[in-house]
Structure formats: structure tokens, C-alpha cells
Amino acid sequence: MYRGHTIGVIVPAYNEAERVGDVLATMPAFVDRIYAVDDCSTDDTWAIIQEHAAASRQAADEDTAPSGERVQASVPDGGTVVGSEIVPIRHAENQGAGGALRTGYVHARDDGVDIAVTMDADGQMDPDQLSALLDPIADGDADYAKGNRLADRVSRREMPPFRLFGNWLLTQLTKIASGYWRLQDPQNGYTAISHEALSAVDIESLPDDHDYPNDLLVRLNVARMRVADVSMPAVYDDEESTIRYSTFVPVTSVTLLRGFVRRMRAQFAVDRRHPAVLCYAAGTAALVATAAIATVGVANAVAGDPSVREPVAAALTLLASASFLLVATRVDARDNADLGVRR
Structure with missing residues (x-):
């Protein structure tokens, strides 16, 4: 004892x-x-x-x-x-x-x-x-x-x-x-x-x-x-x-992603307007949009019809994604600060 x-x-x-x-x-x-x-x-x-x-x-x-x-x-x-x-x-x-x-x-x-x-x-x-x-x-x-x-x-x-x-x-x-x-x-x-x-x-x-x-x-x-x-x-x-890194890396990556989603769902269930959850969602959506716009730009360039519209739009959505995710992490860290103890 x-x-x-x-x-x-x-x-x-x-x-x-x-x-x-x-x-x-x-x-x-x-x-x-x-x-x-x-x-x-x-x-x-x-x-x-x-x-x-x-x-x-x-x-x-x-x-x-x-x-x-x-x-x-x-x-x-x-x-x-x-x-x-x-x-x-x-x-x-x-x-x-x-x-x-x-x-x-x-x-x-x-x-x-x-x-x-x-x-x-x-x-x-x-x-x-x-x-x-x-x-x-x-x-x-x-x-x-x-x-x-x-x-x-x-x-x-x-x-x-x-x-x-x-x-x-x-x-x-x-x-x-x-x-x-x-x-x-x-x-x-x-x-x-x-x-x-x-x-x-x-x-x-x-x-x-x-x-x-x-x-x-x-x-x-x-x-x-x-x-x-x-x-x-x-x-x-x-x-x-x-540890076998050939299996550890992909398995742990999936575990971390699944865990993050589980935690966000738990926060969303408590507060449907939780700023961290909303900013994470907006940042992820903007990142997906960036990838989609960039894909269209590459396809147009390959087809011989290059344009500055897609690169500019991709840059703007990427900037928006980074801004949302930065705010999300700051709010998330603030809301969980009392759960971390250093000795």
C-alpha cells in the first residue's frame, strides 16, 4: 500500500x-x-x-x-x-x-x-x-x-x-x-x-x-x-x-484518426456549436476543396488549357484551411488545458 x-x-x-x-x-x-x-x-x-x-x-x-x-x-x-x-x-x-x-x-x-x-x-x-x-x-x-x-x-x-x-x-x-x-x-x-x-x-x-x-x-x-x-x-x-514499424505506422495512424473523430463526436454531442469542432470541420472541408481545385487545374494544364484561376483559388482555400485549423488547435488546447498536469 x-x-x-x-x-x-x-x-x-x-x-x-x-x-x-x-x-x-x-x-x-x-x-x-x-x-x-x-x-x-x-x-x-x-x-x-x-x-x-x-x-x-x-x-x-x-x-x-x-x-x-x-x-x-x-x-x-x-x-x-x-x-x-x-x-x-x-x-x-x-x-x-x-x-x-x-x-x-x-x-x-x-x-x-x-x-x-x-x-x-x-x-x-x-x-x-x-x-x-x-x-x-x-x-x-x-x-x-x-x-x-x-x-x-x-x-x-x-x-x-x-x-x-x-x-x-x-x-x-x-x-x-x-x-x-x-x-x-x-x-x-x-x-x-x-x-x-x-x-x-x-x-x-x-x-x-x-x-x-x-x-x-x-x-x-x-x-x-x-x-x-x-x-x-x-x-x-x-x-x-x-515493434514492427511496417504494421505499427499504418495501424497507429488509423487509431489516431479514429480517436480524433471519436473525441470530436463526443464534444459535438455535448455542444453542437463547439468552436473547435466547427473550425476543425471547416478546415478539413477547405483542405478537401483545395485538393479538388488543384486536381482540376492539373487536368486543364495537361489538356492544354492552363489557367491562373485554379492555382489562385487553390491558394486561397489552402490559406482558409490553415487559418481554420490553427484556430481549432488554439481553442482545443485552451479547452483541455486543465486536463494536462506536469510534474
């Missing part, structure tokens, strides 16, 4: 036999329950999770020695499990990063855990930083907290350049889709969510793939939940990313 709140940590794992044991063994003592979700691994991940779960059960059974001293159950890698119950869960079929996380979230919600944390099994997330992640929720300032590796210059330099650029681009797109305009590093998997927020976002329909954090942020905004960015150092070793 942390500051009067029960804590459940979800550890999704796929072929992490070399690291998952260390993650489970070094969990802070205030963690009440660990949901170790093996996503149908093909190595010894499941066996290691089971060993640690057995050790946690032994520690619970032998909680107090006759002398009144705490008994610590040992685990195969030399660590100890003290107090935290490990719940081993195994998928019969691989469901992806989002699917494994979804399973843990459902268990944590149904168990009534006050704050559910996600911590990857690859050792990239420092357990010593967990209290900093929990504080915004424990203080009542936020409903969801996530790590941010981009807040610190040193951490940005440690991130590989390709990841840094991709993260920056995803940050900009996710800001637009989710409405959390102060957000950075949306793909950070070190997160904490309150029971109230977890119960409000229909977690059963979370996507299976690595686009789950982007989708979750949209759901949180629709539910008007406050999100805190917590500065965290980046930790990189020799682990390999499981």
Missing part, C-alpha cells in the same frame, strides 16, 4: 526470460499485487513467472516467523519477494502488447485495486521511480500518470536518434488526436491509472497492438480525466524492440 492506496503492477511479458525475474524481484515493497501476464511466450518466461509466484505465496503463508520477524521467500535468481502477491496469468494465444496489458487491467479493475501500474518486463523502467509516478494520483492532481523521457536533455540524448524522431512525431499527432496538448512521449509504457479512470474507459476494447497508449489517451480525454506527465530517465540496454 502506498499513501493509503492499494497498488497493483501489471507486468506484460513476451519472451523476456532473461529479464522478467529481475523485474519481479525488485518490485518496491509497497506494491500489493503483481499481475504477471505471459503473452504465450516461446521461451522460459512462464516458468520464471511461476517460480516467483510460488515464492510470493510462500512468503504470504510464512508471513511471520515465531520470533515475529518477517520471513522472506527466496526466488531462483537470488532476489526476494516480500509481501507482494504475484498473480501469474498466461495467454493461450499471443494477443500482442495491448492484449497483455488489457488482461492485466481487467484483473486489477475487477480486484478493486486503487491504482494500477504498467511496467514492462524488459527492465527499462526503474522501480525506484514508481513513487514519483504514483504521487500525482495519490495527491489527487491526476487520474492517469505516465513517464516522460523527453523532459530531460540527458534522457533525450540517450534515446537513439530514430526513436527520438519517431517519438517526437507521434507526440505531435497524439496531441491532436487526444486533446492533451501538454503531453510528451505518448508511447511511454510506464504508467499509473486510478480505479475511477480505469472503470470509465471501457478497457476491454483496448487495441491489441502497440497503438494501445494512443487509444487509451483518447478514451481518457473523452471521460475528462486528468493526465500527468512525470519526468523519467530513459534506460536502454541490449533489449530489442518488438
Whole structure:
């Protein structure tokens, strides 16, 4: 328990036999329950999770020695499990990063855990930083907290350049889709969510793939939940990313677009004259008109009948589109400013 709140940590794992044991063994003592979700691994991940779960059960059974001293159950890698119950869960079929996380979230919600944390099994997330992640929720300032590796210059330099650029681009797109305009590093998997927020976002329909954090942020905004960015150092070793960019990019793009439309529909349902919604719609319509006018101009030029009318008209509609979209983003950022928390 942390500051009067029960804590459940979800550890999704796929072929992490070399690291998952260390993650489970070094969990802070205030963690009440660990949901170790093996996503149908093909190595010894499941066996290691089971060993640690057995050790946690032994520690619970032998909680107090006759002398009144705490008994610590040992685990195969030399660590100890003290107090935290490990719940081993195994998928019969691989469901992806989002699917494994979804399973843990459902268990944590149904168990009534006050704050559910996600911590990857690859050792990239420092357990010593967990209290900093929990504080915004424990203080009542936020409903969801996530790590941010981009807040610190040193951490940005440690991130590989390709990841840094991709993260920056995803940050900009996710800001637009989710409405959390102060957000950075949306793909950070070190997160904490309150029971109230977890119960409000229909977690059963979370996507299976690595686009789950982007989708979750949209759901949180629709539910008007406050999100805190917590500065965290980046930790990189020799682990390999499981993201396949050939599928991640198109899938995430569709998720972001769908999420943006869902958020606009939710705002429109509340206020049919919402200025951000109207400006986004007008800007998009003007952009479509620009493309149509430009197409006509190109077709006329190819047919040997060039004219300045189409280029001028396209330039004017493009300018109108940019103006509408700029106003939309400004209004959107203003209306959602109270939902973004920086720590």
C-alpha cells in the first residue's frame, strides 16, 4: 500500500526470460499485487513467472516467523519477494502488447485495486521511480500518470536518434488526436491509472497492438480525466524492440484518426456549436476543396488549357484551411488545458 492506496503492477511479458525475474524481484515493497501476464511466450518466461509466484505465496503463508520477524521467500535468481502477491496469468494465444496489458487491467479493475501500474518486463523502467509516478494520483492532481523521457536533455540524448524522431512525431499527432496538448512521449509504457479512470474507459476494447497508449489517451480525454506527465530517465540496454514499424505506422495512424473523430463526436454531442469542432470541420472541408481545385487545374494544364484561376483559388482555400485549423488547435488546447498536469 502506498499513501493509503492499494497498488497493483501489471507486468506484460513476451519472451523476456532473461529479464522478467529481475523485474519481479525488485518490485518496491509497497506494491500489493503483481499481475504477471505471459503473452504465450516461446521461451522460459512462464516458468520464471511461476517460480516467483510460488515464492510470493510462500512468503504470504510464512508471513511471520515465531520470533515475529518477517520471513522472506527466496526466488531462483537470488532476489526476494516480500509481501507482494504475484498473480501469474498466461495467454493461450499471443494477443500482442495491448492484449497483455488489457488482461492485466481487467484483473486489477475487477480486484478493486486503487491504482494500477504498467511496467514492462524488459527492465527499462526503474522501480525506484514508481513513487514519483504514483504521487500525482495519490495527491489527487491526476487520474492517469505516465513517464516522460523527453523532459530531460540527458534522457533525450540517450534515446537513439530514430526513436527520438519517431517519438517526437507521434507526440505531435497524439496531441491532436487526444486533446492533451501538454503531453510528451505518448508511447511511454510506464504508467499509473486510478480505479475511477480505469472503470470509465471501457478497457476491454483496448487495441491489441502497440497503438494501445494512443487509444487509451483518447478514451481518457473523452471521460475528462486528468493526465500527468512525470519526468523519467530513459534506460536502454541490449533489449530489442518488438515493434514492427511496417504494421505499427499504418495501424497507429488509423487509431489516431479514429480517436480524433471519436473525441470530436463526443464534444459535438455535448455542444453542437463547439468552436473547435466547427473550425476543425471547416478546415478539413477547405483542405478537401483545395485538393479538388488543384486536381482540376492539373487536368486543364495537361489538356492544354492552363489557367491562373485554379492555382489562385487553390491558394486561397489552402490559406482558409490553415487559418481554420490553427484556430481549432488554439481553442482545443485552451479547452483541455486543465486536463494536462506536469510534474
